[in-house]
Amino acid sequence: MATTQILTIPARRGVAARVTKGQRVKVINTHGSQVVDTWAFSANDVTEWMSMECSRAWFMKLRAALGDTFLTNQRRPILTLVEDTSGGAHDTLMAACDAPRYRLLGVEGHHDNCRDNLHAGLAALGVKVAATPSPLNLFMNIPWTPDGTLAWAEPVSTAGSYAVLRAEMDLVIAFSACPQDVLPINGRTGQTTEAHFSIE
């Protein structure tokens, strides 16, 4: 019997993996309140990446619903949300955190950040990309009001809940266990934890 390997996204760190078309990537919110910034790049040409602005223009929602497909910047299907036990709060609006973001938030010196985690995760696979695409922020709860005001809210996901993304092409997927501990997006305690994933 084949067993599925459960891989770790270490707390405050990034990791990337190669995925074949048709495989399912299960992203597990192990401790329940950890945002996981997620990117995907075409395996054949890493300048073709999952694009939040192209995806919103395709599924015509601020957040993907079950069955919705994310598109690349060439408008090709790359990932489809096929299962979700997390409550569905997956943000498409906000940039990955980065060093200048933490300086704006008053942090002095180094702070772990999702942008650096993306590029470190890709580098471990020998992949280099020249920009930082806007991520799919799994488990990140950014509510909007009727007048369009946004907020940094606590997660609605619970321990062990997960989202499953089906690969629509051969791709490189990258994750960052978001190290944001100034805003409450990883829970009010500011605790940042590991998460897990499997490729099935």
Place this chain on the structure above:
Amino acid sequence: MATTQILTIPARRGVAARVTKGQRVKVINTHGSQVVDTWAFSANDVTEWMSMECSRAWFMKLRAALGDTFLTNQRRPILTLVEDTSGGAHDTLMAACDAPRYRLLGVEGHHDNCRDNLHAGLAALGVKVAATPSPLNLFMNIPWTPDGTLAWAEPVSTAGSYAVLRAEMDLVIAFSACPQDVLPINGRTGQTTEAHFSIE
């Protein structure tokens, strides 16, 4: 007496211009229903560009309000919305239209598109950028519902209405008079027109 030069964004075409910190860029919706895709790049390093995902995370709205500042992908102020007579429907959510977008919409053969217009406008200034950032879609009306459903709506702007953006750094600004004539974003008639701008 100095007179302000009024420059044309030809129908279905792109144009770019250099702007000095502190100057005001007035974008005029001459015929009232023309979407103008807008980008800005740091004059010193064109890999630093106006970022919709960083801007939303700064002003915490789906759309900028009067006085709100757009940030670059390095989280630095680049443009501030300082005047607006258009009704304020300036989209930050949707990708610029491009050749594969028109293929998805059923168009066969060539269709003018904002992505090509951006790069042609920049090329006329001798500027080359390796990606197509998500644009600020001036006068483009993308309403949302409480559940996050988006729509392609007609403009709310009127002939001669305008938005004024103040430059917060030396920059290159680029515009495309959006050639979208399949969806109703440039008005129900599908007519695409010129627009105008001035740098004061």
